[in-house]
Amino acid sequence: MGLSRRHLLTAAGLSLSAAACGSNGAPAGSPTATTPGPASPTPTATGLDETALRRKVASLLVVGFRGQTVSPDDWIVKAIRGQHIGGVILFDTDQLTGQPRNITSPEQVTKLVTSLREAAPGPLIVSIDQEGGRISRLNPGNGFPASQSQAQVGAINQAAHTTAWAQGMVRSLTSVGVTMNYAPVVDLATNPNNPAIAKLGRSFSADADVVVANATEEIKVHRASKIKTSIKHFPGFGSATGNTDFDVVDVTGTWKRSDLVPFQRLIAAGTADSVLVAHLLNRQLDPDKPMSLSRKAVNDLLRGDLGWTGPVVSDDMQAKGITAKYGTDEAFTLAVQAGVDLLVYANQQVYNPRIVTEILDVAVNRVKRGDLTMAQIDAAVARVDTLRP
Numbered sequence: 001m002g003l004s005r006r007h008l009l010t011a012a013g014l015s016l017s018a019a020a021c022g023s024n025g026a027p028a029g030s031p032t033a034t035t036p037g038p039a040s041p042t043p044t045a046t047g048l049d050e051t052a053l054r055r056k057v058a059s060l061l062v063v064g065f066r067g068q069t070v071s072p073d074d075w076i077v078k079a080i081r082g083q084h085i086g087g088v089i090l091f092d093t094d095q096l097t098g099q100p101r102n103i104t105s106p107e108q109v110t111k112l113v114t115s116l117r118e119a120a121p122g123p124l125i126v127s128i129d130q131e132g133g134r135i136s137r138l139n140p141g142n143g144f145p146a147s148q149s150q151a152q153v154g155a156i157n158q159a160a161h162t163t164a165w166a167q168g169m170v171r172s173l174t175s176v177g178v179t180m181n182y183a184p185v186v187d188l189a190t191n192p193n194n195p196a197i198a199k200l201g202r203s204f205s206a207d208a209d210v211v212v213a214n215a216t217e218e219i220k221v222h223r224a225s226k227i228k229t230s231i232k233h234f235p236g237f238g239s240a241t242g243n244t245d246f247d248v249v250d251v252t253g254t255w256k257r258s259d260l261v262p263f264q265r266l267i268a269a270g271t272a273d274s275v276l277v278a279h280l281l282n283r284q285l286d287p288d289k290p291m292s293l294s295r296k297a298v299n300d301l302l303r304g305d306l307g308w309t310g311p312v313v314s315d316d317m318q319a320k321g322i323t324a325k326y327g328t329d330e331a332f333t334l335a336v337q338a339g340v341d342l343l344v345y346a347n348q349q350v351y352n353p354r355i356v357t358e359i360l361d362v363a364v365n366r367v368k369r370g371d372l373t374m375a376q377i378d379a380a381v382a383r384v385d386t387l388r389p
Helices: 005-011 050-058 077-079 105-120 150-156 161-176 208-224 257-266 296-307 320-338 357-367 376-389
Strands: 063-065 088-091 125-128 131-132 231-234 273-276 310-314 341-343
Touching: 005 357, 050 320, 050 357, 050 376, 063 150, 063 357, 077 105, 105 125, 131 161, 150 161, 150 208, 150 231, 150 357, 208 257, 231 257, 273 296, 273 357, 296 310, 310 341, 320 357, 320 376, 341 357
Parallel strands: 063 088, 063 341, 088 125, 231 273, 273 310
Antiparallel strands: none
């Protein structure tokens, strides 16, 4: 059974806090018996169209939820149908209960994904962590084929083998309707004792050439089946020592510029679909903020120096190391200001079925205050649109 995102990051010193997502909002602007066609949203006194803003921000959210089946009354269905959230993330295990969460068999999860997509008024991102090896939400424990880890694949380092390995994973993904995979890991395994990367076999290699070559083959296979990928964990997680006495992993003393090489080369080659930014502290890049909330890391380094113009994905925005210091409201604001586009709320450690409504309320408030602009939101929407199926 694949390890959870919280388990992985806790092993590296980052404990995840999952508030849930969702709300019971009803569709806005739907036709009535007396109004032919959609009703026009009413701008506020300041000229802000709150309904449009909420729709746009909702489209940037990927949310986790409980259940192997869904009904029209479930909050996640209402969040998809009424609030137009951008996507969902599937897990095999629920963190709080230890019980199966969304996946128990190929037939079951296929029906679940079909129900979710039927509820969506537009394209729905159905996402998952399927790296191979231990980090596989679709695994033999719930009826899917086993797969090698990235470390095993990198050790062989043969294009034909990598292609066949990726094809096996992608067959599982396409069979159930997944449209986005948070993979491959392109961290360099520079610290063989890293409990979150090397010890779990999540990196292809400590050699950038091996990492880039195998990641390229894996992404090609995903693209051939129209599944989007996300290279992670920018700006490099491989050197972490993972002291579990701390909430946030600090790589300031171990990170090197060479950790950027796989990201730089994949971006330059046009191979990346999206880049996932980690909740790492790296004071070489930003003395104050974790990378996921740092304008210096996302806007200046990733977009500026590396020239990335596509979507940036967050790691779980309910990570305890993030919310404990910044709170949910400030973390959302800082992430968007930094240039993060697709925001993941895994709903794992804390289950909060109102997370979507809460985030949308924050967005409206922060735009009114001038902390965020419609131009920032619109730019994020345009980039996330490239990830929609």
